[in-house]
Amino acid sequence: MSPKRQKATITDVANHAGVSVATVSRVFNHKGIVNEDTYRQVMESAQALNYQKSAAAPAALSADSRRSEKDLLIINIPSLSNPFYNEIVKGAKAAAELHEYDMLLNQGHIHESNLSSIMNMLSRVNAKGIITLNHLSANVVQTLSASFPLVQCCEFEEYSPVSTVGIDDLASSKNAMDYILSTGHRKIALVNGPMEYKYARHRKEGYLKALENAGIEVNPDWIIQLPEINADMAFSSVAKLLTMPNPPDAFFAVSDMCAAAVIRATKHTNFRVPEDIIVVGFDNVDISSITMPSITTVNQPKFQLGYISCELMHEKLTNPSAETKHMVLNTELIIRESTAIPVTRG
Amino acid sequence: MSPKRQKATITDVANHAGVSVATVSRVFNHKGIVNEDTYRQVMESAQALNYQKSAAAPAALSADSRRSEKDLLIINIPSLSNPFYNEIVKGAKAAAELHEYDMLLNQGHIHESNLSSIMNMLSRVNAKGIITLNHLSANVVQTLSASFPLVQCCEFEEYSPVSTVGIDDLASSKNAMDYILSTGHRKIALVNGPMEYKYARHRKEGYLKALENAGIEVNPDWIIQLPEINADMAFSSVAKLLTMPNPPDAFFAVSDMCAAAVIRATKHTNFRVPEDIIVVGFDNVDISSITMPSITTVNQPKFQLGYISCELMHEKLTNPSAETKHMVLNTELIIRESTAIPVTRG
Known part of the structure; x- marks a missing residue:
């Protein structure tokens, strides 16, 4: 056995990752759509084998x-x-x-x-x-x-x-809202981030569009506009909203950090999730599967x-x-x- | 692109002289022992490249x-x-x-x-x-x-x-263990990080010392030694331990990430926290107050x-x-x- 390691080829990476060479190629050239897990697996295999893309390009x-x-x-x-x-x-x-x-x-x-x-x-x-x-x-x-x-x-x-x-923040947000509407909930609050961010503007637009399509009038009191993504601020704002008469029965939060804060606030004000109030987050960070209950969320392909x-x-x-x-x-x-x-x- | 040459760096000098960056640094800062020929070679390379010893020294x-x-x-x-x-x-x-x-x-x-x-x-x-x-x-x-x-x-x-x-990892860990013992629990498991880390060695020492002082024999099956701080690994190991006969009734985890995983694993195996099993973490990161139940933990003055x-x-x-x-x-x-x-x- 030679002590020297052969350079890994694209086929080695495909074998190691258990996918086709075509998939590896799509990943490396970011052409077409690849499932996020597959993407990560290919990249990890490439790293494990010390694959150099330059050899192929x-x-x-x-x-x-x-x-x-x-x-x-x-x-x-x-x-x-x-x-x-x-x-x-x-x-x-x-x-x-x-x-x-x-x-x-x-x-x-x-x-x-x-x-x-x-x-x-x-x-x-x-x-x-x-x-x-x-x-x-x-x-x-x-x-x-x-x-x-x-x-x-x-x-x-x-x-x-x-x-x-x-x-596509607008489409992703509208899709999440359409799901909330499909569960029969109509009193939907938005927990949003600072409006100088594109994601905040577009996700709010998706929220408004979905309500409009469903013929639901917007309640401005139910749009919580945070000056930054901060769990404590989200907690306080939501807890306050939940003690008002006629509170919402669903929350769409533009970040899982805020969705976790919504869940804490519901517990604090003696509402149950999902029986009394349902909660949807955004991002799919680790926290969203750790909270109890775990959080329905929009997965962003972060690694990718x-x-x-x-x-x-x-x-x-x-x-x-x-x-x-x-x-x-x-x-x-x-x-x-x-x-x-x-x-x-x- | 500017036609002007970049300033020579310490790396340039090292490459020119055929020695390591560390050697060049020792020469320039006259620290430690450097062979006389090497010294001369480095100084000549520095001159040849017009290297200016930077404010880095x-x-x-x-x-x-x-x-x-x-x-x-x-x-x-x-x-x-x-x-x-x-x-x-x-x-x-x-x-x-x-x-x-x-x-x-x-x-x-x-x-x-x-x-x-x-x-x-x-x-x-x-x-x-x-x-x-x-x-x-x-x-x-x-x-x-x-x-x-x-x-x-x-x-x-x-x-x-x-x-x-x-x-003081040892004293902090022993203190947390003494608290667990004070609640009457005797069957205490440890979820530990990689032993090349000082914190892991010292926190384990605190765990063992507290048990020894209380006259409790160590059960090696209850010491979970993770190869890295990883929530999924902690979850799997704890879930497995909890399905064995005679499971522990308390967990001391050397990180809140692991403590959160312990709580998920207890839920997964139908134990209640704190009624059946109590859990203590370490670090006091945000997650420890977000989990339900929230986590008793050792606060480290992280910012400080x-x-x-x-x-x-x-x-x-x-x-x-x-x-x-x-x-x-x-x-x-x-x-x-x-x-x-x-x-x-x-």
């Missing part, structure tokens, strides 16, 4: 081999408290390892007043590109992307001039969002003339204990 | 006022999944902002096989110091701290040569641990002759719903 090889040292990418997240971001970072790091980038994480907001300080930092650490999960104004996107390759993940304006990857954001960055860095892409990934509604089983109507 | 940094640009600190965490680390990072970032450092987060393990790659990265980003929350071997501590000011937070060997901040680790780094950077400090912070036991109220005996 001649265009990337020449660029990779030119790099004598690892290049650095920065991934920027708004908060360390929301596990949603951490799952995305895991995906981005997996792609970074595959393409031999170092990846460091910066936590903080990026706005016009601190942009020059952040750009100074990016220069000093010799960052080759930045992936952001933050809300950025159009001006910030323009200034930042003029100096550093930029990829926006989850949060971006409709006509972002840089590559983006995200979900991160992975693809780094792939888009790699594409840009190895081929500056690569076209700007806007990728939209699928979500799934996961039904758990916090919602009643839909009544079958004959 | 602690000796060059005498005062904040001399820093025309923000210096960069790296904080290294083993995992993005454990909210415990994120709370510590928040504290470290608060101190970093106060002292006008940039702080970037690196996630990953640090061991002998990837140390040079990590040190290369630290050099390339011109990091002024590194704070680690990881388990580091004595060799890694020695090599790393020879080139970069290092502060160890939470995890360190007893005679670490660098400044450290942490808690992070804050002080950055303060110790700042001290070292502004005064290289500052003495090495070993700080131990207090913990508190927070009693919540997962444990029965101690029986008062007349």
Whole structure:
């Protein structure tokens, strides 16, 4: 036996992951739709076998081999408290390892007043590109992307001039609302995040659209608009709402952190979930399956969002003339204990 | 792209001289022993590349006022999944902002096989110091701290040569166990993390010591030794233990993530918490007050641990002759719903 390890091929990765070569190829080239578990399995196999995509992609090889040292990418997240971001970072790091980038994480907001300080930092650490999960104004996107390759993940304006990857927040939200309506509940409250975020604007739009289609009038008292995604604020606002006359009998929360707070608030005010009140969250972070009852939620393909954001960055860095892409990934509604089983109507 | 050559880095000098980054650093900081030929080779390479010893060298940094640009600190965490680390990072970032450092987060393990790659990265980003929350071997501590000011937070060997901040894991664990014993429970299981971590060794020692003091024989089947802090692994192991004859009636878990998994496993196997089984966790992360029942746990001063680790780094950077400090912070036991109220005996 040679002590040297052969380079892993795409077939090795497919065998290791127990999927077809075509699936592996779809994953690596992010073409078409791949189930999230399959995606993760393929990426983990690629890592376990130390598979180098460059060996299979001649265009990337020449660029990779030119790099004598690892290049650095920065991934920027708004908060360390929301596990949603951490799952995305895991995906981005997996792609970074595959393409031999170092990846460091910066936590903080990026706005016009601190942009020059952040750009100074990016220069000093010799960052080759930045992936952001933050809300950025159009001006910030323009200034930042003029100096550093930029990829926006989850949060971006409709006509972002840089590559983006995200979900269809409006459709996903409307779908979750249609499910709530299908259970027979009509008094549905919304727990929303800050409106400067695209996700908050679009999810609210999905909420309103579903109510409109069902011919249900909007009750403005039932729209809780949080200044940030914070479990304690959500708890207090919901607990207050539940002590008012004629409280809602369903909550749609735009984050599982808030949905967990809704469940605590219902318990605090002596309502039962799902008997008295049903709750639907968003994101499918670990917490949503740990709470009791567990939370019905919209799964975002977090690992894949991160992975693809780094792939888009790699594409840009190895081929500056690569076209700007806007990728939209699928979500799934996961039904758990916090919602009643839909009544079958004959 | 600028036609101007980038400033030579310490890595460039190391590559040119054919030695390690650590050796170059020893030469420049005249620390430790370097062979005379090596010394000459490094100095010649530095000259050939017109290398300017940067402010990175602690000796060059005498005062904040001399820093025309923000210096960069790296904080290294083993995992993005454990909210415990994120709370510590928040504290470290608060101190970093106060002292006008940039702080970037690196996630990953640090061991002998990837140390040079990590040190290369630290050099390339011109990091002024590194704070680690990881388990580091004595060799890694020695090599790393020879080139970069290092502060160890939470995890360190007893005679670490660098400044450290942490808690008394043994006493905190024994205290939690004494509380469990005070409730009258005698069949106490331990859910422990990997034994290369100090916290795991010391918390197990506290567990054993408390049992010994109470004259209770250890049941090795009741010591669950996880290969990593992972909620699913903890769930499976505990669920299995609870289906065996003569199961424990109390669990002491060395992390709240595991304590939450214990609660899920008890529910899964039709035991009630706290009526049939009581559960005590460790860390006091958000999750411990969100679970139902909420978790009795040992509060670690997470923000403070992070804050002080950055303060110790700042001290070292502004005064290289500052003495090495070993700080131990207090913990508190927070009693919540997962444990029965101690029986008062007349």
